[in-house]
Amino acid sequence: MSETLVDRFRGVLERRADAPFYRFLGKGEDQPQALTGAALDRRARAIAVALGERAAVGDRALILCPPGLDYVAELFGCLYAGVWHCRPIRRIRACSPG
Known part of the structure; x- marks a missing residue:
């Protein structure tokens, strides 16, 4: 059986289980938030x-969260579930009448 992209990701996360795998420095923050490989895999x-309870493999999911650790976890969650992840290209502006 051939290895999939998800298998590769899981292997990397296992090897870096206790090490920071992803760091994010939010706007105006001076200390980055971090996720270890194990924490990212768990999330x-x-x-x-x-997603598996709500969507089938190959369905699409729209990720509506700002950049950061949650976005990375949701992106990996989509990959694990076999769901195509989508993100809005630009901000939606409120429409005002007239």
Whole structure:
């Protein structure tokens, strides 16, 4: 059986289980937030389970969260669930009458 992209990601996350895998420095912050490989894998698996209850493999999911650790976990969760992730290209502006 050939290895998939998700298998590769999981292998990397396992090898870096206790090490910071992803760091994010928010606007105006001076200390980055970090996720270890194990924490990212755990969050992604939980998201994949939730997606699997609501969507089928190959469906699309719109990710509506700002850049950061949550976005990365949701992205990996989509990959784990076999769901295509989508993100709005630009901000939606409120329409005002007239």
